[in-house]
Amino acid sequence: VKSIAVLTSGGDSQGMNAAVRAVVRSALFHGLDVYGVQRGYQGLINDDLRQMDLRSVGDIIQRGGTILQTARCKEFMTAEGQQRGAEVLRSRGIDGLVVIGGDGSYQGANKLSKLGIKTMGLPGTIDNDIPFTDITIGFDTAVSIVVDAINKIRDTMSSHERSSIVEVMGRHCGDIALHAGLASGAETILVPEVPFELSEVAERMKTNFAKGKRHSIIVVAEGAGKGEEVARQITADCGIEPRVTVLGHIQRGGTPTAIDRILASRLGDFAVRQLMAGDSGKACGVVRGELTTTDIDTVVNSKKPFDMNMYELAIRLSQ
Ligand code: ATP
Numbered sequence: 001v002k003s004i005a006v007l008t009s010g011g012d013s014q015g016m017n018a019a020v021r022a023v024v025r026s027a028l029f030h031g032l033d034v035y036g037v038q039r040g041y042q043g044l045i046n047d048d049l050r051q052m053d054l055r056s057v058g059d060i061i062q063r064g065g066t067i068l069q070t071a072r073c074k075e076f077m078t079a080e081g082q083q084r085g086a087e088v089l090r091s092r093g094i095d096g097l098v099v100i101g102g103d104g105s106y107q108g109a110n111k112l113s114k115l116g117i118k119t120m121g122l123p124g125t126i127d128n129d130i131p132f133t134d135i136t137i138g139f140d141t142a143v144s145i146v147v148d149a150i151n152k153i154r155d156t157m158s159s160h161e162r163s164s165i166v167e168v169m170g171r172h173c174g175d176i177a178l179h180a181g182l183a184s185g186a187e188t189i190l191v192p193e194v195p196f197e198l199s200e201v202a203e204r205m206k207t208n209f210a211k212g213k214r215h216s217i218i219v220v221a222e223g224a225g226k227g228e229e230v231a232r233q234i235t236a237d238c239g240i241e242p243r244v245t246v247l248g249h250i251q252r253g254g255t256p257t258a259i260d261r262i263l264a265s266r267l268g269d270f271a272v273r274q275l276m277a278g279d280s281g282k283a284c285g286v287v288r289g290e291l292t293t294t295d296i297d298t299v300v301n302s303k304k305p306f307d308m309n310m311y312e313l314a315i316r317l318s319q
Helices: 016-029 040-045 079-091 103-114 139-159 175-183 198-210 227-238 248-252 258-276 296-300 308-316
Strands: 003-008 033-037 049-051 096-101 118-123 163-168 188-190 216-221 243-246 282-287 290-295
Touching (some): 016 033, 016 096, 033 040, 040 079, 079 103, 096 103, 103 118, 118 258, 139 163, 139 175, 139 243, 139 258, 175 188, 175 216, 175 308, 188 308, 198 216, 198 227, 227 243, 258 282, 290 296
Parallel strands (some): 003 033, 096 118, 163 216
Antiparallel strands (some): 282 290
């Protein structure tokens, strides 16, 4: 491997820049040429690449978003689009590609790998929905943002409203809700992985208020339902009128935490070293602190297991 490229794809996440920086600096350290692809697979198809040097990634480790920008690209879902992407890389003499993104981006990387391009996937998504890694780049920051928001909501709640619903991101994964809910002492955490009855949630709220609980926070993962609908049903069931906050895109913005920066730095450097060692078609991750690789094909065909122990802990502590 003499020349590699890096792209960010799908939804952006905090720490993507730190990962791009790590890929670029590690590649240069090892004497490789390195190219940045603008706007994910769209930029790849359009041959929108630029050669990166040490300074191209200066002053970005602390920034949210991605300097390479990202895109959702329909054309790359087709066999022609994927062929075109592989041709662009070959025509430039690029023999390795690092893809930073979520599960959809991994599907694309898997296709390129099958077309003979040496690819490495890095888990860049706030959702933490990628299997074979304990944590994804951006997740820790997103959880911190949610916890910070819930702290603020608690402050005004103890003076006014007694009950709040906070709807958080995560797509089909409940991890942001679970971790943020546990860390902020939420009374109820609704996630897509665990079935629930809202009538039981309403009953529990009533009982807890009767026992002297002063406030109640319900964290709803977007994959489990809409905050407004949960509120409507709780009001219908028990008369309590919770206030709803939908946190939305603030969860994807802002400066990454040290944990995300370190994770991104380790993974970016690791991906480059794996490519240099001749590895390909792999997703990089961290499992129990150790850097690991797994076939992308396996990763895109697996589902991340839900941490029931943590969920049950959150319930035990929320009475
Ligand atoms: P996030 O989960 O954080 O939003 P993501 O990577 O899952 O990120 P997607 O929009 O699902 O985001 O995927 C990003 C891009 O990857 C798509 O726009 C498309 O170009 C490419 N992609 C997704 N699925 C496939 C597929 N099956 N085959 C080829 N390319 C794909």
